[in-house]
Amino acid sequence: MSIKNGQQQPTTNDMTAPPAPITLLGTPVHPITMVSTLAAIRQFMREPRLHQICTTNPEFVMTAQRDPLFRQILEAADLCIPDGIGLIYAARWLNWRWQQPRLPERVPGSELIYHLAALCAAEGWLPFLLGASEGIAAATADILQGQYPALQIAGTHAGSPAFEENDALVQMINESGANLLLVAYGAPKQDKWIYRNRDKLPNVRVAIGVGGSFDFVTGKSIRAPRWVQNLGLEWLHRLLHEPWRWRRMLALPKFALRVLIARHR
Numbered sequence: 001m002s003i004k005n006g007q008q009q010p011t012t013n014d015m016t017a018p019p020a021p022i023t024l025l026g027t028p029v030h031p032i033t034m035v036s037t038l039a040a041i042r043q044f045m046r047e048p049r050l051h052q053i054c055t056t057n058p059e060f061v062m063t064a065q066r067d068p069l070f071r072q073i074l075e076a077a078d079l080c081i082p083d084g085i086g087l088i089y090a091a092r093w094l095n096w097r098w099q100q101p102r103l104p105e106r107v108p109g110s111e112l113i114y115h116l117a118a119l120c121a122a123e124g125w126l127p128f129l130l131g132a133s134e135g136i137a138a139a140t141a142d143i144l145q146g147q148y149p150a151l152q153i154a155g156t157h158a159g160s161p162a163f164e165e166n167d168a169l170v171q172m173i174n175e176s177g178a179n180l181l182l183v184a185y186g187a188p189k190q191d192k193w194i195y196r197n198r199d200k201l202p203n204v205r206v207a208i209g210v211g212g213s214f215d216f217v218t219g220k221s222i223r224a225p226r227w228v229q230n231l232g233l234e235w236l237h238r239l240l241h242e243p244w245r246w247r248r249m250l251a252l253p254k255f256a257l258r259v260l261i262a263r264h265r
Helices: 034-045 058-066 068-076 085-094 109-123 136-147 163-176 189-196 213-218 226-230 234-241 243-249 251-264
Strands: 002-004 007-009 022-024 027-029 051-056 079-082 127-131 155-157 180-184 206-209
Touching (some): 027 058, 027 079, 034 079, 034 206, 051 068, 058 068, 058 251, 079 085, 085 251, 109 127, 109 136, 109 180, 109 206, 109 213, 127 163, 136 213, 155 163, 180 213, 189 206
Parallel strands (some): 127 155
Antiparallel strands (some): 022 027
16 A cells, blocks of 8 residues: 555556455345455446445444335445444454454545545546535545645535435436546435435446434544554544534444344244
8 A cells, every 4th residue: 555645555466357245134245345345346337237235333233123114225236345443343253153254444435535536536537526514525526636636626516415406416326427426415315315316327337325424524523543443443433523423323233233133033
């Protein structure tokens, strides 16, 4: 890896196809690293269709248990990256008796966005930043262009995933010339938005739901220190700083309980 602007920059020489996903509580997750994620994206960008990437975490898995459409979207996605330390532990616990693949590392969407910006700058790709609160996508674009001067942004817009805005957003993205799309409406809204518009965006080659990544880039949300991340306690750090998320965080103990039950079975 190389270092640029304080961010580790993975090399992307491996152009092999992503490995087959493993299944956690019926939800597919690809055993992939940051390096191989970027390699897969480079390959996807060469192919003449939209590829959907989901940043899967335990909340995704639990939502998929009760939302058939979201489960269908995850199953149909071209790549479900493991964005959540709970998935790493769950794969170890559930596969401990069998020689099944585990998840080699976490691939956080909040870090992936910087690597994507560097890759877009190097390859001349044109990303469109969609979602988050008003002005956040534009501020994210300014910050990333400051770090990567060669980066060109096709456009930014907040909007919403509401059906009444759908056609206008699709037209805006198509007219911008974007070939890579980052959608920050939060799961599962962002993933459903991409899924229902996958055939309406002929120029887009890769579309990723990035959750709160724009908020992290702009400093609206603060990432946990690296040592807290390494302990697997980033969720606690975020809960302390954003206590209104407590209802969403209830998915974590439910996920852990379901994993334990599945292991004993």
